[in-house]
Amino acid sequence: MAGIFDSGGKTVNKGTIICIDDDRLILNSLRDQLHRIIESGYDIEVAESGGEALEVFAELAAEKTTIPLVICDQNLPDMGGDALLSYLQLQYPNTRKILLTGDANLEMVIRAINSANLYRYIAKPWDETDLGLTVKAALQSYLQDEQLLEQNRTLRTVNAKLQAEIAGRHQVQERLQASEHRLENILNSLDDVVWSATIENYQLVYLNPAAETVHGYSVSSFLSNPDLWLDVVHPMDRHQMLHFFDQLLAAGHLYIEYRILRPDGEIRWLKNRGNVIVDEQGTPIRFDGIIYDITEQKRAQAQLLHDAFHDELTGLPNRNLIMERIAQSLKRQHRVSEYQFALLFVDLDRFKIINDSLGHTVGDQLLVAIAHLLENCVRASDTVARLGGDEFTILLDGIQGIEDATQVADRILESLKSPFLVGEHSVFTGSSIGIAYNNEHYTDATFLLRDADIAMYRAKALGKGCFVVFSPEMHAQTLSLLKLERDLRSAVEQQELMLYYQPIISLRTGQLTDVEVLVRWQHPERGLVMPSEFIPLAEDTGLIIDIGRWVLQEACLQLKALHQKFPTASDLRFSVNLASEQLQEPNFIADIDRILALAGLDGRYLKLELTESMLMAHEEKHIQTLQQLRDRNIKISLDDFGTGYSSLSYLYRFPLDTLKIDQSFISRMMAETKDAEIVSTIISLARTLNMDVIAEGIETEAEASHLITLGCEHGQGYLFSPPMRQNKLEESLKEEKNWLDRSNPASISVVSLNHQSPQPIIDNR
Ligand code: C2E
Ligand code: MG
Ligand code: MG
Numbered sequence: 001m002a003g004i005f006d007s008g009g010k011t012v013n014k015g016t017i018i019c020i021d022d023d024r025l026i027l028n029s030l031r032d033q034l035h036r037i038i039e040s041g042y043d044i045e046v047a048e049s050g051g052e053a054l055e056v057f058a059e060l061a062a063e064k065t066t067i068p069l070v071i072c073d074q075n076l077p078d079m080g081g082d083a084l085l086s087y088l089q090l091q092y093p094n095t096r097k098i099l100l101t102g103d104a105n106l107e108m109v110i111r112a113i114n115s116a117n118l119y120r121y122i123a124k125p126w127d128e129t130d131l132g133l134t135v136k137a138a139l140q141s142y143l144q145d146e147q148l149l150e151q152n153r154t155l156r157t158v159n160a161k162l163q164a165e166i167a168g169r170h171q172v173q174e175r176l177q178a179s180e181h182r183l184e185n186i187l188n189s190l191d192d193v194v195w196s197a198t199i200e201n202y203q204l205v206y207l208n209p210a211a212e213t214v215h216g217y218s219v220s221s222f223l224s225n226p227d228l229w230l231d232v233v234h235p236m237d238r239h240q241m242l243h244f245f246d247q248l249l250a251a252g253h254l255y256i257e258y259r260i261l262r263p264d265g266e267i268r269w270l271k272n273r274g275n276v277i278v279d280e281q282g283t284p285i286r287f288d289g290i291i292y293d294i295t296e297q298k299r300a301q302a303q304l305l306h307d308a309f310h311d312e313l314t315g316l317p318n319r320n321l322i323m324e325r326i327a328q329s330l331k332r333q334h335r336v337s338e339y340q341f342a343l344l345f346v347d348l349d350r351f352k353i354i355n356d357s358l359g360h361t362v363g364d365q366l367l368v369a370i371a372h373l374l375e376n377c378v379r380a381s382d383t384v385a386r387l388g389g390d391e392f393t394i395l396l397d398g399i400q401g402i403e404d405a406t407q408v409a410d411r412i413l414e415s416l417k418s419p420f421l422v423g424e425h426s427v428f429t430g431s432s433i434g435i436a437y438n439n440e441h442y443t444d445a446t447f448l449l450r451d452a453d454i455a456m457y458r459a460k461a462l463g464k465g466c467f468v469v470f471s472p473e474m475h476a477q478t479l480s481l482l483k484l485e486r487d488l489r490s491a492v493e494q495q496e497l498m499l500y501y502q503p504i505i506s507l508r509t510g511q512l513t514d515v516e517v518l519v520r521w522q523h524p525e526r527g528l529v530m531p532s533e534f535i536p537l538a539e540d541t542g543l544i545i546d547i548g549r550w551v552l553q554e555a556c557l558q559l560k561a562l563h564q565k566f567p568t569a570s571d572l573r574f575s576v577n578l579a580s581e582q583l584q585e586p587n588f589i590a591d592i593d594r595i596l597a598l599a600g601l602d603g604r605y606l607k608l609e610l611t612e613s614m615l616m617a618h619e620e621k622h623i624q625t626l627q628q629l630r631d632r633n634i635k636i637s638l639d640d641f642g643t644g645y646s647s648l649s650y651l652y653r654f655p656l657d658t659l660k661i662d663q664s665f666i667s668r669m670m671a672e673t674k675d676a677e678i679v680s681t682i683i684s685l686a687r688t689l690n691m692d693v694i695a696e697g698i699e700t701e702a703e704a705s706h707l708i709t710l711g712c713e714h715g716q717g718y719l720f721s722p723p724m725r726q727n728k729l730e731e732s733l734k735e736e737k738n739w740l741d742r743s744n745p746a747s748i749s750v751v752s753l754n755h756q757s758p759q760p761i762i763d764n765r
Contacts, residue, residue, distance in 0.1 A: 014041035015066035017135075020053045020081070021046075021073040021100065026124075030071065037132035038139065042068075050079040057088065067095045068142040069135065074101040074108070082108055085116035093117065094145050096138035100124055193291035199276075199284045202245045204229060214270070214293050216262035234259035234267060248274045248287065257294065269298040311386040313364055314371035322385035325395050326445035333438050342405035344394040345434040345452035346374065346412060349464040351390035356617030358425055365422045366429065377411045393449065402437050402469065409433045409467035432459035433467035454478045485541055487523065488534055492546050496522050499554055500723035503732070503739055504575065504694055504716045507708050510740030512732070514607060516575045516716065517555045518723045519547070539579055548582040549591055556599035556606065558726065563605075566733045575607040575637060580614040589628050596632070603632035607658070609639040615654060623654055630655045637694070642678060651689060659686045663697025666717070670702055683710050 017034060021027045027046045034044055045060070047053035053072070060067055070088065074081035085097045096119040099112055112118045119138050122131060187194055187208040193215075196206040203226050207219045215222075215232050222228050233241045237258035248254040255273040262268060274289035309321035317325070329341045348370065355363035367390065374384045374392055383395040396405055412433065419426045434455025436448045455470035457478075462468065491497055497519055504514040521529040538544040559574045566572075582588060596603060608629065615622050626636055637658040638651075642665055661682050668675040679695070686693035695707050698717030707715060720739045721732075 012041065013043070013065075015068045016043040016045050016060055017069045017071070018053065018056055018060075018067060019044065019046045019071045020048070020050070020076065020084070022048050022075070022077050023073070024048065026073070026100075033128050033131060034135065037128075037135055042139075048077075050076045050081075050084045053084060057091075061091075066146075067092055068146075069096045069098070069138050071098045071100060071135075074099055080108075082112035082116060082118075085112060085118065089116045094142065094149070096142045098122060098134065098138060100126070191293070195287075195289050195291065197245070197287040197289075199249070199286060201226075202287070205286075211291075214268065214291065215260060216264060216266075232260045232262075234261050244272070244274070245287065249276060249284065252276050268293055268295045270294065311388075314368050314386050316371050316375075316392075317383055317385040319385065319387050322383055322387075322393050322395060323445045323449070325383050325397075326448055329395065329397060329438070330442055330445060330448075333440065333442075339438075340399050340401065341438045342396045342399060342402065343436045343448050343452045344396065344405065344409060344412075344467075345436070345449070345456040346392040346394065346431050347433075347456050347460070348390035349430040349432055349460070351429060353613065353616050354427055354429060357619070358422075358427070362422050362425055362427070366420055366427055369420050369422065370416075370429075373415055374412065377408060377415060393452065402435075405435050405437065406467065406469065409435060413465060413467065430465040432456050432464050434459055435467060435469045437469060451475065481537070484534065485537055488521070488538060488541070488543055491521055491523075492543075492550050496524070497547065497550060498522055498725075499551065499558065500725065501729045502716060502723040503721050503729075504714055505720055505739040507695075507704065507712060507715045507740075510738040512569075512572070512737070512739065513714060514573045514575045515729065516577075516609070516723075517551065518577070519551050520723075535579070539581060542581065544579045544581050545585055548579055549595075552576055552592070553595045553598065556595050556601050559605060560599045560601050562730070562733065563601075565730070568736055569733045571605075572733075573605045573607055573635070575609055577609045577639065578614075580611075583610065583614060583622065583625060584618065589625065592629070592632065592634070603629075603634040607635040607637050609637045609660070611639050612641065612643075612650075615650060619650070619653070626655050640696075642682060648685070651685075656691060658692040658694060660694045660696050660716075661712075663717070666695050666697045666703055666707075667699065670700075670706065676706075679707070679712075680710050683712050687711070 017038070019027055019030050019034070021030065027048065031044050031046060034042075043065075045056050047056050053070075057067070070085070070092075072081040072085055076084065081099050081101070085099060088095065088097070097116050098119055099109070099116075099121040100123075101109070101121055102124045109118070109121050112121070119141075120134050122134060190208055190210050191213070193211045194206070194208045195204060195211070197204050204222055207222050209219060211222060212218050217228060217232065225231075230238065230241060240256065241258055244254070244256050253273070253275045255271055257269065257271045259267050259269055271292045271294045272289055273292070274287055276284045277286040277288050279285050309318060309324075310316065311318045326343060329339075332339050333341065351363070351366075354366060367386070370392070371384065371386065374394060378384060378394055378396065381397050383397070385393050385395075387393055394408070396408060399405060412431065416429060416431050419428045421427075434452045434457070436452035436455060438448075442448055451470040451474070454474045455468045458474055459466050459468040498521075500518045500520050502516045502518060503512050504516055505511060506513055519531055519535075521531075521534055523529045535544065535547075538547050555574050555576050559572065562572060563570050585591075592603075596606070629636060635657040636655065637660055638656055639660050640662040641659045643662045659682060661679055665675045665679050665682075669679050670676070683693050692714065693712055694714040694716055695703075695712050696716050698704050698707065698715045698719045700719060703717075704715060704719055
């Protein structure tokens with residue numbers, strides 16, 4: 001319906017009044033009267049029949065024109081006025097309807113009032129004043145109704161809006177509740193503690209249930225007892241915890257790590273991360289925070305730290321830690337003049353052999369047992385560390401003098417004399433100990449360790465099982481040893497190595513049977529260097545592989561040349577010394593094959609000299625290797641026999657051809673009956689085992705004749721010839737020399753010139 005008022009209240013179109021009568025005259029008069037009666041703003045339409053009236057209504061409806069009033073005659077040509085009005089009532093319930101009637105039929109009027117909601121009926125002919133009042137009242141009531149309706153409509157939309165708003169609020173509230181619920185679920189299921197506290201007095205106002213799991217106290221006990229949060233903190237950390245809130249307030253956000261003591265006595269590490277919550281103006285209103293249990297993390301860190309400074313196998317401090325402690329002792333020494341300390345470097349003798357022969361598990365168990373033993377030899381304030389392998393160091397802290405250190409060293413050497421029971425094995429191991437004593441010239445912990453190490457090497461060189469206190473000269477010697485090592489590396493390439501030859505003869509006939517090949521080093525500055533000075537060094541540094549290979553190849557080539565040059569010596573055999581490292585080298589047999597092929601030499605002209613200790617480890621593998629050598633007709637000699645291990649059972653197990661009686665027995669046998677007995681026993685043992693026997697180091701006629709009476713077949717020694725250069729060997733081959741012939745005993749004097757016997761610096765054999 002179009003509006004009755006415009007926005008300014010000025011009357012525009014108040015609607016159209018419709019008058020219906022089949023009498024044109026009445027219609028005109030009615031219209032004229034209405035124009036006079038009603039105020040402006042109303043249009044008036046007329047219709048002469050019910051049908052025409054309906055058309056007018058339809059047109060006005062299409063224009064959305066309001067129809068406040070219809071005045072209709074009862075007697076229309078096509079229908080009754082009451083029926084028309086009743087019909088219109090359905091569509092225009094609010095339109096005021098006045099019925100004009102000539103003959104007032106009460107029944108019809110009542111029907112019309114009911115069905116058409118008739119406003120009034122007016123009898124024809126009407127009184128204009130009466131009509132005026134009725135029409136005005138009808139329009140007035142229509143307007144009131146319309147206003148009411150309008151208000152009603154407005155109310156309804158307001159109401160609908162309100163309803164929508166209420167529904168919206170409900171939704172928001174539900175969503176809020178749901179998210180609060182979710183948040184609560186999350187907070188309840190967290191492992192971490194979430195807390196809130198007041199700004200004013202740092203009182204806890206919220207804690208999630210994790211607080212109980214972490215602290216061992218209920219949430220309610222925290223909330224009811226304002227001091228509990230501080231009471232649970234470990235006494236050592238309480239002080240810093242006291243200032244946490246103050247600092248947090250100043251910083252805005254902050255974290256703190258501290259320990260708590262749970263009621264069950266357990267100590268846990270926590271990390272508390274706090275935030276200051278501020279309002280829109282930036283004024284602090286609350287503290288919020290999260291507490292993480294970092295106990296496991298701390299334990300892992302502590303473990304890592306421990307691992308970084310301790311040896312995994314023995315649990316002893318490792319190199320890092322002992323270096324740290326030595327550095328501390330050095331600092332202390334510079335501060336406190338009377339403070340003294342010493343560093344012991346303990347290296348086990350024969351550990352490698354034990355490890356290789358009994359296996360790593362036994363080796364490990366032995367190391368653990370030795371770690372305990374060492375700890376028992378010192379005070380609690382001293383530090384026993386394992387550097388790795390079989391090397392231990394001991395820092396003796398705050399001693400009275402060097403005697404304290406040597407006493408400890410003695411104690412260790414003494415304790416290590418008894419065997420260790422490892423599993424079913426009873427293991428003997430000695431140790432060599434180097435001692436470095438404090439001295440104000442030391443500036444660095446590594447120097448102390450280096451010097452203790454040098455002294456330990458000296459102890460080994462002195463025959464093991466003893467201790468040596470470091471002195472500065474040792475350092476110089478070590479430096480020269482280092483230089484020697486450097487020089488040795490280039491010795492093979494520079495062709496500085498050379499071979500010497502020593503005859504092995506038949507003690508019965510004086511004929512040459514074998515020649516032992518012995519290496520020498522023609523050093524550009526030092527002159528001739530003996531094998532005892534550089535073979536142990538070569539073994540330590542692995543250079544022995546190259547040196548040994550060179551010796552073998554050179555010996556085979558030379559032997560082949562001698563065979564060709566001296567047909568009478570075509571059966572001559574060379575005996576070449578082997579080092580343990582060579583035997584263990586995977587390519588050893590292949591190298592032998594290659595060398596024999598290169599020289600065009602048959603294996604039967606080669607004998608290899610091994611020592612007992614070389615065979616102790618990796619027994620099965622060595623039996624196999626020796627068998628492979630035997631397959632090539634190569635002979636095996638056991639060198640320095642009698643100095644090694646007492647168990648003779650391996651003599652049966654290994655394919656061996658010759659025993660060489662160690663020269664120490666030969667040199668003592670004339671004076672010591674014990675040694676004479678050993679020599680005699682070895683000779684009969686060899687006979688029993690069907691092996692050859694060679695006496696080494698025969699220097700006197702007396703020794704030679706005694707050996708002959710004992711039935712020793714072969715001999716070697718300065719009495720017959722020292723090791724000699726190749727030209728000398730060739731000379732003797734040329735003259736087919738008999739070595740028992742004493743007509744020209746020049747050899748003895750040559751011996752004393754050629755053979756120097758320097759003290760070995762390192763002797764690991
Ligand atoms: P070895 O195999 O027991 O050699 C015998 C050593 O005794 C040689 O010392 C020899 O000169 C010395 N000798 C011989 N007769 C007498 C004597 O009547 N009296 C005394 N006092 N000594 C005598 P050398 O040549 O100094 O060799 C020492 C050791 O060095 C050898 O002992 C051997 O184990 C090792 N060696 C020598 N050449 C080689 C080599 O090419 N390879 C390996 N792996 N080791 C070698
Ligand atoms: Mg030898
Ligand atoms: Mg020997």
